[in-house]
Amino acid sequence: MKKIYAIKAAMLALLLGGGYALADEDVKVGFALALSGFIAPYDDGPYKAAQLAIDDINTKGGLLGKKLIAVASDTKSDVDVGAIAATDVIGKGARVIMVTCDFDFGAPAAIVAQSQNVFAFSSCAADPKFGVQGIGPNAYTLATATLTQGSILAEFAYKQANLKTAYLLTDTSGEYMKSLCASFERRFIELAGEAGIVGKDNFHGLNDTSIAGQISRLKASPKQPEAVMFCGAGSAGASFIRQIRATGIDLPLLAGESMDGAYWLGAVPDLSNFYVLAYGSAFGNDPDAKINDFTTRFTAKFGEQPATSHALTGYSVIEAWALAVERAGTFDTDAVRAELDKLKDEPFLAGKTSFTPEAHINLDRPMLVFNIVNGKHEPIGRFSSEVIPELKF
Amino acid sequence: MIYVIQTLVDAVSVGAVYALSALGIGLLFGVMRLVNFAQGEFVTIGIYTLMLTVGLWFPLAAILTVLVVVLLALLADRLAFKPVRDADPATMLITSFALSYLLQNVLVLIFGARPIGFNIIPELGLPVMIGEIRIPRLNILTICVAVGLLTGIALFLRRTRIGIEMRAAAVDFRMARLLGIKGDRVIAVAFALTGVLSAVVAVLFAAQTGTAAPTYGLQLALVGFVATVIGGMGSLVGAVFGGMIVGVVTVCLQALLPPELRVFREAFVYAVVIAILVLRPDGLFQGVGSRERV
Numbered sequence: 001m002k003k004i005y006a007i008k009a010a011m012l013a014l015l016l017g018g019g020y021a022l023a024d025e026d027v028k029v030g031f032a033l034a035l036s037g038f039i040a041p042y043d044d045g046p047y048k049a050a051q052l053a054i055d056d057i058n059t060k061g062g063l064l065g066k067k068l069i070a071v072a073s074d075t076k077s078d079v080d081v082g083a084i085a086a087t088d089v090i091g092k093g094a095r096v097i098m099v100t101c102d103f104d105f106g107a108p109a110a111i112v113a114q115s116q117n118v119f120a121f122s123s124c125a126a127d128p129k130f131g132v133q134g135i136g137p138n139a140y141t142l143a144t145a146t147l148t149q150g151s152i153l154a155e156f157a158y159k160q161a162n163l164k165t166a167y168l169l170t171d172t173s174g175e176y177m178k179s180l181c182a183s184f185e186r187r188f189i190e191l192a193g194e195a196g197i198v199g200k201d202n203f204h205g206l207n208d209t210s211i212a213g214q215i216s217r218l219k220a221s222p223k224q225p226e227a228v229m230f231c232g233a234g235s236a237g238a239s240f241i242r243q244i245r246a247t248g249i250d251l252p253l254l255a256g257e258s259m260d261g262a263y264w265l266g267a268v269p270d271l272s273n274f275y276v277l278a279y280g281s282a283f284g285n286d287p288d289a290k291i292n293d294f295t296t297r298f299t300a301k302f303g304e305q306p307a308t309s310h311a312l313t314g315y316s317v318i319e320a321w322a323l324a325v326e327r328a329g330t331f332d333t334d335a336v337r338a339e340l341d342k343l344k345d346e347p348f349l350a351g352k353t354s355f356t357p358e359a360h361i362n363l364d365r366p367m368l369v370f371n372i373v374n375g376k377h378e379p380i381g382r383f384s385s386e387v388i389p390e391l392k393f
Numbered sequence: 394m395i396y397v398i399q400t401l402v403d404a405v406s407v408g409a410v411y412a413l414s415a416l417g418i419g420l421l422f423g424v425m426r427l428v429n430f431a432q433g434e435f436v437t438i439g440i441y442t443l444m445l446t447v448g449l450w451f452p453l454a455a456i457l458t459v460l461v462v463v464l465l466a467l468l469a470d471r472l473a474f475k476p477v478r479d480a481d482p483a484t485m486l487i488t489s490f491a492l493s494y495l496l497q498n499v500l501v502l503i504f505g506a507r508p509i510g511f512n513i514i515p516e517l518g519l520p521v522m523i524g525e526i527r528i529p530r531l532n533i534l535t536i537c538v539a540v541g542l543l544t545g546i547a548l549f550l551r552r553t554r555i556g557i558e559m560r561a562a563a564v565d566f567r568m569a570r571l572l573g574i575k576g577d578r579v580i581a582v583a584f585a586l587t588g589v590l591s592a593v594v595a596v597l598f599a600a601q602t603g604t605a606a607p608t609y610g611l612q613l614a615l616v617g618f619v620a621t622v623i624g625g626m627g628s629l630v631g632a633v634f635g636g637m638i639v640g641v642v643t644v645c646l647q648a649l650l651p652p653e654l655r656v657f658r659e660a661f662v663y664a665v666v667i668a669i670l671v672l673r674p675d676g677l678f679q680g681v682g683s684r685e686r687v
Contacts, residue, residue: 037498038608041507077506172656202655207612209410210601212403212529213647219527220396235508235609239602246518247527266510267603307507 026069030094032085032109037077042101045306046123046314050098053318063322082108090116095331098317103127114138117333123313126176131360133393140360142313142350146176147389148363149256149277150183156369156383157227157254158191167225168200171232180256181231198225205236215247227252238264261308265375274372279309279350283377294349316350364388395525400648406532408640409539412633414613415620417590419632424563424583426482430489433610434496435462439595444511444605459592466588470581500607508606517600535597543633555582623669625676
C-alpha cells in the first residue's frame with residue numbers, strides 16, 4: 001500500500017513539477033522578485049530589462065527554437081515570502097529564476113531553486129556569498145563583486161584622478177558599504193602606503209539623522225585628505241552628501257554603484273567633483289553605443305529611462321543563461337551549468353562577464369566611472385582593477 | 394580646542410531635532426496616555442508635502458505642510474484612535490503601530506520606495522562662522538524653534554482655557570468630563586498640536602536632509618519615544634531634555650570612542666539610557682500623568 005502511495009506521489013510530483021514544462025512547448029523564465037514594497041525600486045529596472053531581453057530572444061526565433069515566457073511572483077519585499085515566490089514560479093514550470101538584487105532578500109528564493117535543481121540568478125547582489133559557497137552551484141549573480149568595485153575606485157583615485165590621500169566614511173548599516181570601503185582601503189594602502197589613508201570614520205545610515213560630528217572630525221583632521229571615499233547608500237547617502245557639501249567641504253567624493261542614478265541629486269542640485277561607479281550610463285550618454293541603444297529601447301517600451309544602470313544586470317541575467325543554453329544545446333540544468341562555468345570575458349550589457357566553477361560573481365570586470373559636474377553625470381570611461389581580488393569566505 | 398567646541402555645537406544641534414520630535418510624543422502621552430508611533434509618519438508625510446510643493450513660495454509651502462499634517466493628525470484621531478479610546482493603553486499602542494505601518498505603505502504605493510531628492514531653503518544649510526566655529530544656520534533655527542515651541546506650548550497649557558482643560562484631562566480624564574470638559578475636543582486639540590509639531594520637524598528635517606523616503610519618520614519617532622521615557626513620561630520639559638540628552642550623548646560618543654568601538658556607538662548610547670532609568674525609573678522629570686494617585 002505504501003508503495004502505491006509513493007508511486008502516486010512521485011507521479012503527482014512529476015505532473016506538477018518538471019512534467020509541466022516538458023508538456024509545454026514554451027520555456028518559462030521565473031521572476032521571484034520584489035514587485036511591491038520597500039525593495040521594489042531596486043528590482044524594477046532589472047526585471048523590466050530582463051523582459052526586454054526575453055523579447056529580443058523571442059523576436060530572433062526563441063531559445064533552441066522555443067519561445068520564452070516570463071512568469072513572476074511577488075516577494076512583497078519580505079525575506080520570508082521569497083521562498084514562497086520561488087516555489088510558486090518553479091511550480092509554474094520555470095527552468096531558471098531571477099531573484100532580488102540583494103543577498104539577504106534574494107537568498108531565500110535562491111535556496112529553494114537550488115534545492116529543486118533550478119538556476120537562481122541575482123541581477124545585482126554584489127556579495128560573493130551569492131554563489132557556490134553561500135547558496136550552491138546553481139546560484140549566480142551578474143553583479144561586479146564589491147571587492148572589485150572598491151579596488152577599481154582605489155586605482156581610479158590614485159592613478160587616474162591623481163588623488164594621493166583619502167579619508168574613509170563608512171555606513172555601517174549594510175554589508176555592501178562596509179565591504180566596499182574595506183576593499184578600497186586595502187587597495188589604496190597597496191598603492192599609496194599606510195600614510196595614504198589620512199583618517200576614517202563611520203555612520204549608521206538607519207540610525208543617524210545627521211553626520212555633523214563626523215564632518216567636524218574630518219574638518220579637524222591634522223592632515224586634510226585629497227579625496228573622501230563615501231561608502232553610503234539610499235536616502236541617508238543623499239542626505240549626508242548634502243550635509244557634507246553644505247559645510248563647504250568641496251573635496252572630491254568617491255562612491256560605489258549604490259549611489260548610481262540621478263533620483264537623489266535633487267538633494268544636492270549643483271553637486272560637482274563626485275566620482276561614482278556604475279555598470280553603464282542610464283542617461284543615454286554611455287561611451288558604449290550598445291548601452292545607449294538599450295536605454296532608448298527600454299525607454300520606448302516602458303515609458304521611462306531606467307532609474308539606475310542596475311537594469312543592465314537584469315538584461316545580462318537572460319543573456320548569460322541563454323548563451324549557456326545555446327552552447328549546451330539543451331535546457332538540462334547540469335549541462336547548462338557546465339557551460340555557464342566556462343563563460344569567459346563575454347561582452348554582456350552589464351560588462352565583460354566570466355564565471356568559473358568556484359566564482360559565480362564577476363571579479364574581473366571594468367566599470368564605468370562618472371564625474372558628476374553641476375548635477376550632470378559625465379562619463380569618464382571604463383576602468384578595471386589591475387589586481388583581481390581573491391574570493392575569501 | 395576648536396574641535397571640542399565644534400563637537401559641542403554639533404551635539405546641541407542634533408539634540409534639538411530629537412527634542413522637537415520628543416515634544417510631540419510627550420504631549421500626546423501627557424494628555425491621553427497614548428504612545429503614538431505613527432507620529433513618525435506625520436513627519437514623513439510633512440516631508441513629502443514639502444517635496445510636492447517645492448518651487449512654491451516657501452512660506453506658502455510651509456503653511457500647506459502644517460495644514461496637511463494637522464488634518465492628518467485630526468483624521469488619525471477621529472478614525473483610528475477614537476474607536477479605541479476606552480481600550481487599554483496596549484491596544485492604543487498597537488493601533489498606533491498599525492496606523493504607522495498603513496501610512497508608510499500608502500506612501501510606498503503613491504511615491505514608490507526609492508528616496509526622492511529635493512532642495513528646499515538651501516541657504517539654511519550654510520554655516521555662520523564664529524571664529525573658526527561653524528554653526529549651520531539651520532541648527533540655530535532648530536534650537537530657536539525648539540525653545541519657542543516649548544515656551545509656546547507651556548503658555549498655551551497654562552494660560553488658555555483649552556490648555557487648562559487639557560491639563561485637567563491629563564490628570565483625570567473621567568473627572569474632567571464629569572465637570573463639563575468636552576473630551577473629544579481636548580484630545581482633538583492635542584492631536585492638532587502634535588500635527589503642528591510634526592510639520593515643524595518635517596520642515597527642519599527636509600531642509601537638512603533634502604530627501605523624502607517613506608521610512609524617514611521611524612527613526613525620529615523611536616528617538617522621540619526613548620527621549621520621552623528618559624525625560625519622564627508626560628513631562629514636556631522632560632521630553633525636550635530627554636531628546637537633547639540622546640542627541641548630545643550620541644554625538645559625543647561618536648567623537649570620543651576609538652574607531653573600533655564607534656561601530657557599537659548605539660549600544661553605548663542605550664547603556665546611558667538604561668543607566669538613567671536605573672537611577673530614576675520614572676525619568677528625569679516626573680510628569681503629572683505618570684504619578685500614581687491615591
